[in-house]
Amino acid sequence: MNKFIVSARKYRPLQFEDVVGQGHITQTLKNAIKQEKLAHAFLFCGPRGVGKTTAARILAQTINCQNILPNVEPCGQCEPCVSFQKNHSMNIIELDAASNNSVDNIRNLIEQVRVPPGDGKYKLYIIDEVHMLSQSAFNAFLKTLEEPPSYAIFILATTEKHKILPTILSRCQIYDFKRIQIADIVSHLEKICNSEGLSFEVEALNTIAVKADGALRDALSIFDRIVSFADGNLTYEAVISQLNILDHDYYFQVIDQLILGDLAATYILFDTIVQRGFDPHVFLMGLQEHLRQLLMIQLNSTSSLVEVGPELKAKYEAQAQVAPRDFVLTLLDLANACDVDYRHAQNQRLHVEVCLMKMAYFNNKHSLQTEQSDGVEVKKKLNPVS
Structure with missing residues (x-):
């Protein structure tokens, strides 16, 4: 049996151009290397899984590469590149601050910084999850981070920039990674x-x-x-x-039935969803997202915010033409109010069913009020007592 390698490792980028969705950062780093204007400390911050550590590794490899390519990428063939890829480079040190967060760990790191590189121009220190360092470790790190030797470069990575001391932030060149589209x-x-x-x-x-x-x-x-x-x-x-996700078709059917004001059909479909093992709150959250997509398309200029495939987007566009905007806005408001009060409801299924009832009733009421008649009959329908 061949040893399986997960895709996150097998397809981990080895060059700046392969980093997904962070072009604003990779281009800036390439320009800094090309112009030889490297900071002594970088801070990469942003959500999990967006390429912070990967970019740090590529940056470290490129800086130490002996034959940087014309497009400012590591060659991958020189001795520093090969040794880094085999995880035994003496000039690129990686430290996980989550498990090495004490002041003694930082003191050991500072001792290493004092030793110049055996070959090459730089020693690079990649410190992941740097926000996990203790207060005393941060304080011990301050002076070295502010005035490191000319051959030392620090690349820090964190998911929680707000936890890092301002004195550390002021000593770093900060790069904010964004969520990938x-x-x-x-x-x-x-x-x-x-x-x-x-x-x-x-x-x-x-x-x-x-x-x-x-x-x-x-x-x-x-x-x-x-x-x-x-x-x-x-x-x-x-x-x-x-992934136990509700099919989009369920939500298209629900909206179609609510447009018609068919409460019975809506309840039957909702029961089918619950019988399939989906929590009513999962249905409610999906319904809110569906209504949001319809609204984004109806506003025209925001249709690009509907990030779905072309076939599904065509379905949204077709339903958005049928559903009046005030109807969509009202349903979205009702669904949001239901979501806010959901966890406090004693009977949560009934809580959602009451919300669906209000949604179906709104369209019936709206149709009644806008019915074209001689006026007298409409008044009787709206005020049967009079």
């Missing part, structure tokens, strides 16, 4: 599928990207799981089944 994640997953010879549906990859919430590492972990489950055939049905 769904389109970028889908494009990367497509490349992996093509490389691995896997068949896939674009909507399946898009669902994985949405579930990952901007973290490429999470997307790759989900991707590996789906590949195993689907036996190499990534279909939309396989993805929603494995």
Whole structure:
């Protein structure tokens, strides 16, 4: 049996151009290397799984590369590059601050900093999860970080910049990594599928990207799981089944029934969803997201915020033309109010059903009020007592 390597490791970028969704940072770093204007301390911060440590490793390798390519990428063939790739480089030291957060660990690091590199121009120190350092460790690190030897460069990475002392922040060149866009994640997953010879549906990859919430590492972990489950055939049905996600079609049916004011059909469909094992709150959250997508399309200029595949987007556009905007806004408001009070409800299923009842009633009432008649009959319907 061949040793399996997870996609997050197998396809970890080795060059700046391969880093997904962080072009604003990689281009700045390449320019700094090209112009020989390197800071003595970098701080990479941002959400998990967006490429902070990967970018730090590529930066360290490129700085020490003996034959930097014209496009400012490491050659991958010189002795420093090869030794780094084999994890025995003496000039690039990685430290996990989550498990080495004491003042003694930092003192040992400072002692290492005093020793110049045996070969090459720089010694680089990558400190991951730097916010985990203790207060005393931060204080011990301050002087060295402010005035390191000319050959020492520190690259710090963190998911929680607010926990780092301002005195540390002021000594670093700060780079803010952003959440990776769904389109970028889908494009990367497509490349992996093509490389691995896997068949896939674009909507399946898009669902994985949405579930990952901007973290490429999470997307790759989900991707590996789906590949195993689907036996190499990534279909939309396989993805929603494995991730226990409600099919979009349910929400399109719910909105169609609410437009018609068919409360009975809405309740039957809601019961079907619950019987399939989905929590009412999961349905409610999905309904809010569906209504948001409809509203974004109706506003025209915000349709680009609907990050879904072309086929699904066409369905949203078709339903957005049928559903009046005031109807969508009211339903979104009702769903949000239901969500706010959901955890306090004694009977949570009934709580959602009452919300659906209000949604169906709104459209019936609106139709009644706008009915074209001689006025008298409408008044009687609205005020049957008079």
